[in-house]
Amino acid sequence: MAGILVLAKIENGVPSRSTLELLGAAHRLATGLQEPVCAGLLGQGDAGVLYSYGVEIVYRMDHPLLKEYQADLHLRALEQIAQAAEPRVMLLSGDSMGRDLAARLAFRLQAGIVTDVIDIDVQASEKAPRFMRPAYGGKAIAVMAPRVVPIVATLKPRTFDMAASVGEGHGREVPVEAPLDPGQARTRLVERVQEETTGVKLEDARVVVSGGRGLGGPDGFSLLVELARVLKGAVGASRAATDAGWVPSSMQVGQTGKTVSPDLYIAVGISGATQHVAGISGAKTIVAINTDPESSIFKVAHLGIVGDYKTILPPLSAKCRELMGG
Ligand SMILES: Cc1cc2nc3c(=O)[nH]c(=O)nc-3n(C[C@H](O)[C@H](O)[C@H](O)COP(=O)(O)OP(=O)(O)OC[C@H]3O[C@@H](n4cnc5c(N)ncnc54)[C@H](O)[C@@H]3O)c2cc1C
Incomplete structure (x- = not known):
């Protein structure tokens, strides 16, 4: 197992802010581990925009059932992507979707898991990634060095610098089969209510x-x-x-x-x-x-x-x- 795989989202043709934060963190790990940065992409969206942020391989799964977020189906999709990519580390944003999926994904992959990560580094002596997360309600920082691979980690949004574009990048896309059917979904979306927001986010x-x-x-x-x-x-x-x-x-x-x-x-x-x-x-x-x-x-x-x-x-x-x- 090798490589850092981020769960990427493309919004209006560009990587979302959380994706760029994941990529920023992934490159730090990749440099220390000397391993490539890959991305998992669910649904459509131009994979090419990820190459210009240093992504070498995009594992893409496209299926009509992935249009709306549904935890069971997205979990199955990510599991397939993980099996295809065999990464050392999988990085998810600590947003509601990432928090929903990470622990279940780690269980399915028999992976280590670290949530709420606010910093990362690579221990030079052991070439092993370390993850920092708040402990005791933020009074201390716990340093986690999982002993198993792969490792699933959720990163706290807005704590990592966004990856910078490297200009025109080159990578390759690997299609991943989607063995999805509606029977796998144990919940269904009944209604989506958009909260009204005005002004600056x-x-x-x-x-x-x-x-x-x-x-x-x-x-x-x-x-x-x-x-x-x-x-x-x-x-x-x-x-x-x-x-x-x-x-x-x-x-x-x-x-x-x-x-x-x-x-x-x-x-x-x-x-x-x-x-x-x-x-x-x-x-x-x-x-x-x-x-x-x-x-x-x-x-x-x-x-x-x-x-x-x-x-x-x-x-x-x-x-x-x-x-x-x-
Ligand atoms: C696991 C966990 C997670 C948590 N996560 C969060 C989190 O994400 N965010 C969060 O905020 N909290 C979080 N909390 C709660 C946190 O511990 C505090 O209880 C909470 O932040 C207190 O909110 P407060 O400062 O508004 O209220 P209080 O602690 O009650 O403070 C009110 C303040 O208002 C001042 N005050 C009173 N009247 C006036 C006035 N007229 N003018 C000016 N000042 C006045 C008082 O002097 C006092 O300092 C979490 C707790 C736990 C256990």
Whole structure:
């Protein structure tokens, strides 16, 4: 078994952001292990765009049943691809699909598994990959060196640098048979509901204004929405706020939510639990607004304002509006 295989997605003719992050990580492993980078591609999409990111072989499976995500069928497809490619390491994005598939895939392949990976390297002495993941709610980093191959790993989105294009690349495509039939699917898609989103996406925003339990209820978020609008940013939340149902869970930032890496992160009424801070370590500047001067958020914040958000946010938004001319 050799090579690093990433589960690739092509969106509008280009590799998705998560695919480029997987490829960035795959190349780091490939360099250390001196093994090639391959990709598994389900469905249609131009494999050629992957060659320009250093992919040498694309294992493609195409089948009408793979059009919509269905865990049993996608699992079967990935198992077939793994058997064809025989990789040392399989990398999946730690998004909802990757999290859904990884453990089941590892079981079927009798593979090792590491989830939530935030860093990787190759141990030079043993030429073996190592995976770093948060432990004890983000208070420590566990270094995992699986002893079996293959290894299935999910990478935490937005934590790895995206692979850069190498210009016109050359690779080859290997078609993989798809022994799929509808009887293998034990669940069926009943309805797809698209969450309404307006403005800039939380994960891509250069400014994020997040609110926590300290807002006291859903109404407090309107002040954050206004500040985010003025700063052309997005609104996020702590898990306390999403668990309370004040805002949708898609807005949750942190270990079990989204990882953000904005230029400016404003934490309002958030105490700074390690699980929340795990999602903002990539933020360049963190500003905290909190009534409690002893709050842990001030240990990670670059700038802190002690006080009630209700009195601080309106003049802050007004000043920003004046400065930004909007
Ligand atoms: C396995 C696991 C995973 C988790 N994953 C996540 C995650 O992904 N993201 C996440 O956020 N949490 C996560 N949590 C929960 C986390 O441990 C904390 O419970 C949560 O982050 C607390 O949210 P909070 O800071 O909004 O609330 P609190 O800790 O209650 O803090 C509220 C803060 O608001 C301040 N405040 C009160 N009134 C005002 C006011 N008027 N103006 C300004 N400040 C005010 C208070 O001083 C306090 O500091 C996870 C927990 C576990 C166990």
